[in-house]
Amino acid sequence: MxxxxxxxxxxxxxxxxxxxxxxxxxxxxxxxxxxxxxxxCAECSAYAQEAAAVTTRMRMAPLVLPDARIASPRPRRRRRAPVTAAAAVLVVSGGLLALSNVWGRPGSSRPEAAATVQVLAGLRAGGSDGLFVPTAFPQAAPRIREIAL
Known part of the structure; x- marks a missing residue:
């Protein structure tokens, strides 16, 4: 028990x-x-009387000031260098990536240049006259030459 x-x-x-x-x-x-x-409860009643007496004595006691001034510890400075460096690396990397996407591709900032490259990729030289003919429609080459000349 x-x-x-x-x-x-x-x-x-x-x-x-x-x-x-x-x-x-x-x-x-x-x-x-x-x-x-x-x-x-007699025990709690005795405890209450004792606690009241101690509280009264504590409140009546004179305030004791220290002889010397006690300096509080200085707050520690947090080091932010690693976080700042990492943030700077990310910003620079992002900027370089953005610039490489804009300047790295030929004609990416000029849509008409990109369209010209695509059209020229589908043509081949047609002969000594220097005309280009579409590779997908070789039967149209004589007609293109007649119109062009």
């Missing part, structure tokens, strides 16, 4: 309530509940 916990849970609550009452933080309902418990 296990032994009951000491103090009982009602006494634990009462001791916390005694502290709250001494600090004027206990509600009216809590104060009524505490008074009832203190009337029925």
């Amino acid at each position: 296990s032994t009951p916990a000491w103090p009982p849970s009602s006494c634990q609550w009462a001791r916390q309530a005694i502290s709250a009452q001494l600090d004027d933080e206990l509600s009216e309902i809590g104060t009524a509940r505490l008074r009832h418990h203190l009337r029925t």
Whole structure:
């Protein structure tokens, strides 16, 4: 058989309530509940009297100031160099990537130049006259020569 916990849970609550009452933080309902418990529990009643006496002595004691000034520790500076360097590398890399996409491809910024390259890719030299004919329609080459000349 296990032994009951000491103090009982009602006494634990009462001791916390005694502290709250001494600090004027206990509600009216809590104060009524505490008074009832203190009337029925001699140990908590003795604890309440002792806690009240200690609190009164502490509040009446003179404030003692230290002889020397105590310096508080200086806040440590956080080093941001690694984070800043990583951010700078990302920004520069992104900028270079963007520039390479704009300037790296021939005609990417001029759509008409890209269209010309595509048209010329589908033509072949037709002969000594220097005309180009479409590779997909070689039968049209004589007609193109007639029109061009």
